Amino acid sequence: MELDPQSALLTIEAGLAQLSTLFVSYSFSAIGAVILLIVGYIVAGLAERSIFAGLKHVRGFDLTLCQFFSKMARYAILALVIVMVLGQFGVQTASIIAAIGAIGLAVGLALQGTLQNIAAGIMLLALRPFRVGEYVEIGAVAGTAEEIGLFATRLRTIDGVYILAPNSTLWNQPVRNFTRNGVRRNDITIGIGYEDDIDLAHKTLLGLATADKRVNKEPAPTAFVAALGDSAVSVTLRYWTSASDFLSAKLDLTKRAKLAFDDEGISIPFPQQEVVYREVQSAKS
Structure with missing residues (x-):
């Protein structure tokens, strides 16, 4: 079959015209996509900085949460820009969004434990227990x-x-x-003999507490009989201190109470004294 030069020329001209149309069309699409990318990048950066600055000025809002939410806003804007850019080239964005959703669901199921930790971390930083x-x-x-x-x-x-x-x-x-309220209560319980003066023991313990600067004046320290044991009367000193002084005050007052009782002649029965006494009596019988 003989090729008609005129038909071939017309076909070439039609093809060139279509290529020219496509070139012009995609050129505008490419330019629009570049502009969208630049503008989206700038807007994402501005949004990140604005949200971070705004949340930072919220009283009690944790710095880690400020960074987290500002980064999330930035990535969300960038993801939206990418979808818009693909739409410029005629890509069906609905299918892309559906695919992203499916991928997100699969990743969420795979990282379920990690996402639970993130959610718990946000709650811990927000509520601050x-x-x-x-x-x-x-x-x-x-x-x-x-x-x-x-x-x-x-x-x-x-x-x-x-x-x-x-x-x-x-x-x-x-x-x-143990730190949040700023103050803590402590009880120091010491056993004394049944023959000892309970009022003197109370007075001695209260004197130690009122002389210690770490012990709060309000509520005032108190002393009382906590229990009546087999071989000892348990007297308790109850007082309040700051949370930071809790341990040091407890150790010092316990030591001073023992020394003060020795000076006052108040006996502190040995814990096993009653057991030893019973064993001796049993052996004698």
Whole structure:
């Protein structure tokens, strides 16, 4: 079959015209996509800084949460910009959004435990049942909080042991915060002999407490009989101190009480004295 030169020329001209149309169309699309990317990048950066600055000025709002929410806003804007750019080239964005949703669901199921830790971390940072520097007891975990992150919390025990606890574990259990209220009550109980003067023991304990500057004046310290044992009368000194002085005051007052009782002639029966007495009496019989 003989090729008609005129038909071939017309076909080439039609093809070139279509290519020119496509080039012009996609050129505008490409330019629009570049503009969208630039504007979206700038807007995402401005949104991140604005949200961070705004949340930072909210009283009590944790710095980690400020960074988290500002970053989330930035990535959300960038994801929206990318979808809009793909739409410029005629890509069906509905299918893309559906695919992203399916991928997000699969990732969420795979990282379920991690997402639980993040959610718990947000709640811990927002509600603040404990802060950095506070001593807490949560289930089997006890120590001073050193860092509260989105995934885990770092604590240090009294004996210096490092603990990294997942946030979901801490959030799902009652929190005992020994520092938050600022003050703590303590009871020092000492056994004295039945023949000793109880009023003198009370006076001695109250004198020690009122002389110690770490003991709060209000509520005032009190002394009372806590129990009547087999071989001793248990007298208790009850007082309040600041949370930071709790341990040092307890150790010092316990030592001073023993020395003061010795000076006053108040006996402190040996815990096993009654047991030894009974064994001796049993042997004699």
